[in-house]
Amino acid sequence: MQDTKRETWTWRAGMAAYRLGISAFFGGGGLRWLRKKYAVGLDERMGRLEGVPEGGVWVHAVSVGEVQSASALIREMKGDGRGATLPCLLSTVTQTGREMAERLIGEAARMIYSPWDTPKYVRSALDAARPRAYVAMETERWPQMLSELKARGIPAFLANGRLSEKSFGKLRKQAPFWRGVLSCFERLLVRFDEDREHFLALGVPAERIVVTGDCKVDALKARKEEADPSRWGHLRRGDAPLFVAGSTHRGEDEIVIAAFRELRSRHPGARLVIVPRHPERALFVVAAALPYPELQADLLSRLPEDWDVAVADRIGPLFDLYSAADAAFVGGSLVQKGGQNPLEPALLGIPAAHGPDMADFPDTARMDRMGAAKRVGNCRELADAWERALAPSERERVRGACRDYFDTLGGAAGRTWEVIRSYLN
Known part of the structure; x- marks a missing residue:
């Protein structure tokens, strides 16, 4: 019981520090810098989504590699009897990722740029999209987005999850905080046993982790x-x-x-x-x-x-x-x-x-x-x-x-x- 309370306190303290750091960044000129770096899709990055489909599956893929994995998942979703009629929202961070998504996925998903991970922007985007599920591809673990999804009861998944030795070493230094972040996922669907072992070593319960293989293989077979x-x-x-x-x-x-x-x-x-x-x-x-x-x-x-x-x-x-x-x-x-x-x-x-x-x-x-x-x-x-x-x-x-x-x-x-x-x- 004592360990659970300590873990909860560490998670809450970590989230408070994270939000404080994000607020300091945006308040200290970070928004001006981001406006210059990401001139394309600025409204969407600030959570202002217009005309997006509600009640579907939101898939987030940061750039080119993650988009390839997402394309196989979306193809599977749209080819399934239950998923074919579900709206699909695909968010990317980079413009090259967006271009790749347009080539590989086309009209199978409505495409947006992902909102920056602040309470205001995330809540605005979720209010507009009202997804039934959120799927983050590979390495995407945005604390505010995941925390907000959990608070709203929207199931979140890490798909094609990977955690290299280098990334594992970084996360392990703040393991209690990242255990809290990862606990927001209903399931971590990872590529290989090596990825599973790294997540287990961070303290993720074994029953939350499923080794599914690499979605990129399916995407590449289709492209071949x-x-x-x-x-x-x-x-x-x-x-x-x-x-x-x-x-x-x-x-x-x-x-x-x-x-x-x-x-x-x-x-x-x-x-x-x-x-x-x-x-x-x-x-x-x-x-x-x-x-x-x-x-x-x-x-x-x-x-x-x-x-x-x-x-x-x-x-x-x-x-x-x-x-x-x-x-x-x-x-x-x-x-x-x-x-x-x-x-x-x-x-x-x-x-x-x-x-x-x-x-x-x-x-x-x-x-x-x-x-x-x-x-x-x-x-x-x-x-x-x-x-x-x-x-x-x-x-x-x-x-x-x-x-x-x-x-x-x-x-x-x-x-x-x-x-x-x-x-x-």
């Missing part, structure tokens, strides 16, 4: 049918290989370009396409090739007739680019960013390398063991991995390993929706 390698066939220089580096972060582009330069001595006509995780970095990535005058680099949207390195400057083309590649690299992994999604090239059977930091995708270790992906640590190892990937026998081996890996996956979106819909009256 739409992938069109021929769309980027013109990027090839004759029969020479095409390499794609996807979702790179600052500090990786130079390594990728250096590895590509090493290969050029053996494959003179080879070309490289780099897709930075943040398209606004595109010109900086082009500049990373300047130390090598023999490499002609430019933006993918304005390529000259003769070029060697192209840099994508908009969101969206990566999946099709992977399908056209001979070999790939998955970014966010040679720097401490937790890695990006290794499933995309693997689903297409493309030999793909990644760096040592794949903390956000713990199942990558199993992919490596099965031969569906390859870990590298530096420029030379990346060049060697790409060189081996060009051998027909290696490509066939990787395709078989990828098929074997995906045979063990699938159905996560259906399992997730089955739990959520059981709470809808």
